[in-house]
Amino acid sequence: MSRLKDGGAPQRASHETPDYADTAASDVALHRMPGHHIRRLQQVAVRLFCESVGPEITPVQYAALAAIAQRPGVGQAGLAALIGYDRATIGGVIDRLEQKGWVARGASTEDRRINVLAVTDDGRAALARATPAVKDAQERLIAALDADERAAFERMCLKMLAHHLG
């Protein structure tokens, strides 16, 4: 590859200099795009989840476990539709949950294509252990907003989602 001149731009570690505290970065067009804000918020949400909940269960695994617990007997495709994941992704998620002994795959008597999903007792215990921490992470995520803003934020999120998914 070609040799390039050093532009002299400051070099810093990503965890040290978030762009939201760096005025010199504010001219990057990216920082005016709602998609960029949403992506950063998603990163923050996952980080808070991991901090609160710990390494025992991932956000995706928690979502799947909670959904199966509320809808026992659902298939993988139904679960994917329920929590908004891809069918191909869910397979691996269930694999890992099954490996931990938290979810059991079973055959359906109605439809032999379907893997009937159910939460085990261990899975229910893990869910109960994680849920308070999950709620704490959700609370911390919107901690900077007051009550009115939280309501407005949720309303606008749902409005956009209904527009695109509904």
Next chain:
Amino acid sequence: MSRLKDGGAPQRASHETPDYADTAASDVALHRMPGHHIRRLQQVAVRLFCESVGPEITPVQYAALAAIAQRPGVGQAGLAALIGYDRATIGGVIDRLEQKGWVARGASTEDRRINVLAVTDDGRAALARATPAVKDAQERLIAALDADERAAFERMCLKMLAHHLG
């Protein structure tokens, strides 16, 4: 263990039964969590991006390309800080951009550890080609919001991000 995942491309399977149009799914606790809404919005944003821009360039690659174009000579760690990605992830992204001939890696005369990054002419052309479609996708993402709501949404996003990253 890491668990951050931004989507890559449009979803299809779950698109058939969006939970936001399914009243029977509204009792799933997940659907009241801001983290869940943000994740779904991120999926929508990626899907709109891919629809508008096409398979030529991914959201991450666009972000990297745009940032390098505005800050020529930046290193990989600096780029990661600029657009909010992980240092380890950026390596692969730059690999693919370099393979397409859109970005060139060079050695710094100041600091021999640094890979100085620069956008090639082809890269600039690709950036110019993609940018209108990217802006269109951003516009469509918030299409359901009126002018006041858009301003409020951006303000709240920045408020939360500043709280967690600033």
Next chain:
DNA sequence: TACGTTTCGTATGTATGCTGTCAATCTTCT
């Protein structure tokens, strides 16, 4: 100037996410 600490880019491993394809199976239309 010797040395401990940081930072840079890279490699590895795990976990998402989505596309596309396939075989098995269910449903619908003829």
Next chain:
DNA sequence: AGAAGATTGACAGCATACATACGAAACGTA
């Protein structure tokens, strides 16, 4: 019933994401 179409789950493949660790190189301090 039989053919056509749709659905389910598995699998391969690509592209994120991040933690950890490593060697090379730069930096701070004694």
